[in-house]
Amino acid sequence: MTKIHKPNSTTMFKRAIDNMPLGVADSYRYWGEENTVFLSSMKGCTITDCDSQTFVDFRLAYGPIILGYRDERVDNEVINAITSVGTISGFSTGLDSDVVELVKSLCPNIDKMRFSNSGTEAVIGAVRTARGFTKRNKIVVVEGGFHGLHDEVMWKSDVDNWDVNAQEVPNIIPFGGGIPQSTREHQVSVPLNDSDAIDAVFAKHGNDIAAILIEPIMGNCGSIASTQEYMQKLRDICDANGSLLIMDEVKTGFRVAKGGAQSLYGIHADLTTYAKAIGNGYPVACFGGRADVMDTISFDKNGVTHGGTYTANMVALSAAKATLTVLKETDALETINLTGQAIQALLSRVFTKFGIEHCFAGPDAMFGVHFGPSVPQNYRDWKQTNSDLYTQFALNLIDNGVMLEPDSREPWFICEAHQTMDLKWLEQVAEKSMEAAINASDL
Numbered sequence: 001m002t003k004i005h006k007p008n009s010t011t012m013f014k015r016a017i018d019n020m021p022l023g024v025a026d027s028y029r030y031w032g033e034e035n036t037v038f039l040s041s042m043k044g045c046t047i048t049d050c051d052s053q054t055f056v057d058f059r060l061a062y063g064p065i066i067l068g069y070r071d072e073r074v075d076n077e078v079i080n081a082i083t084s085v086g087t088i089s090g091f092s093t094g095l096d097s098d099v100v101e102l103v104k105s106l107c108p109n110i111d112k113m114r115f116s117n118s119g120t121e122a123v124i125g126a127v128r129t130a131r132g133f134t135k136r137n138k139i140v141v142v143e144g145g146f147h148g149l150h151d152e153v154m155w156k157s158d159v160d161n162w163d164v165n166a167q168e169v170p171n172i173i174p175f176g177g178g179i180p181q182s183t184r185e186h187q188v189s190v191p192l193n194d195s196d197a198i199d200a201v202f203a204k205h206g207n208d209i210a211a212i213l214i215e216p217i218m219g220n221c222g223s224i225a226s227t228q229e230y231m232q233k234l235r236d237i238c239d240a241n242g243s244l245l246i247m248d249e250v251k252t253g254f255r256v257a258k259g260g261a262q263s264l265y266g267i268h269a270d271l272t273t274y275a276k277a278i279g280n281g282y283p284v285a286c287f288g289g290r291a292d293v294m295d296t297i298s299f300d301k302n303g304v305t306h307g308g309t310y311t312a313n314m315v316a317l318s319a320a321k322a323t324l325t326v327l328k329e330t331d332a333l334e335t336i337n338l339t340g341q342a343i344q345a346l347l348s349r350v351f352t353k354f355g356i357e358h359c360f361a362g363p364d365a366m367f368g369v370h371f372g373p374s375v376p377q378n379y380r381d382w383k384q385t386n387s388d389l390y391t392q393f394a395l396n397l398i399d400n401g402v403m404l405e406p407d408s409r410e411p412w413f414i415c416e417a418h419q420t421m422d423l424k425w426l427e428q429v430a431e432k433s434m435e436a437a438i439n440a441s442d443l
């Protein structure tokens with residue numbers, strides 16, 4: 001990113017750095033002293049920074065915005081709920097069941113559900129429920145997957161520092177300080193789409209595996225997806241060993257299809273987590289699945305405890321009800337898919353023009369862009385793509401008014417409001433950005 005003079009952003013950052021570590025409320029929002037973004041408004045598919053630069057946004061807050069920023073169909077329901085009913089009371093209203101019934105009507109994998117406030121909390125709830133049901137501890141996770149910021153899943157495969165030519169598997173390292181080694185005790189990780197690896201893990205630990213926890217389409221690893229065969233393999237191996245299959249659909253749920261990734265595979269998880277698109281930007285999440293598994297949440301002696309002060313508050317529930325109703329009753333997701341296809345087509349024209357080998361991973365509503373000859377099958381394959389060229393291209397796009405994460409592990413997110421954008425303009429900007437990326441270096 002070139003440093004464009006942004007006086008208001010500079011002032012904002014100087015103030016923020018005295019108030020918050022790194023000057024931001026979430027460490028991933030820190031883009032360096034000169035480039036950390038401060039916004040003044042968001043609308044539709046655009047965001048405007050405090051220096052009045054407007055961007056078409058494909059980052060969409062890491063995925064929650066499915067309809068568009070400030071969508072009145074959702075906002076009006078929230079305003080109505082909090083002004084006519086209230087926010088929280090520590091008791092239930094009928095709105096809880098309204099939302100669960102909507103989810104059940106879209107997702108046949110859900111019999112019963114519980115709410116939470118974030119994807120992280122939903123994963124914690126699902127894993128605890130799986131452990132309570134199976135009375136086992138071990139969780140199998142997939143390299144390159146992301147399941148939120150709680151200690152137990154804050155261990156990652158260090159592919160960044162891995163030598164692709166070495167025979168060794170990548171090291172597993174913590175996200176940083178403050179994560180006790182003991183939180184790794186019950187976790188085993190495997191590369192995606194490697195049937196032998198999952199067989200070996202079950203041969204060694206089968207009797208103690210509570211669950212496989214997987215993003216079916218890795219929304220935090222360039223939308224690299226499980227193959228149909230691999231997903232079936234996971235389903236079968238869980239069934240054969242009395243383990244549960246947990247699909248983390250925090251990014252894919254209510255985005256890649258009305259019934260999420262599971263409806264694309266035709267394979268059901270025992271437990272599923274949802275967040276992000278379920279509320280079009282309002283903080284709402286949930287987990288659910290088989291009734292017999294979910295009913296482990298109880299006051300029995302060995303029952304699983306779940307809850308929280310803000311769980312199923314009226315802001316969250318009314319936003320979810322409104323968003324799910326729009327997704328269920330309109331062709332918003334079809335519109336999103338068509339827009340995603342058109343954007344991939346124009347990007348492909350640009351990459352081809354410059355002779356760049358490229359491929360797209362994942363569904364049209366959240367596609368990954370990879371510079372290489374074939375779609376990566378797992379995180380280790382991603383390392384072989386030209387991600388440095390992608391980063392340079394993305395930084396140039398940002399300079400030219402297109403916002404996205406400058407890391408090819410984060411997909412391009414599409415919302416319904418993108419249908420109004422000028423695709424010719426985007427193609428011109430993409431061309432200019434790729435030309436500059438190539439000229440800037442010999443990447």
Ligand SMILES: Cc1ncc(COP(=O)(O)O)c(C=O)c1O
Pocket residue numbers: 062117118119120121123146147148149215219220248249250251275
């Ligand atoms: C697949 C997945 N699971 C869990 C989470 C954690 O969600 P949250 O940030 O709402 O805690 C994320 C966040 O990006 C995610 O992508």
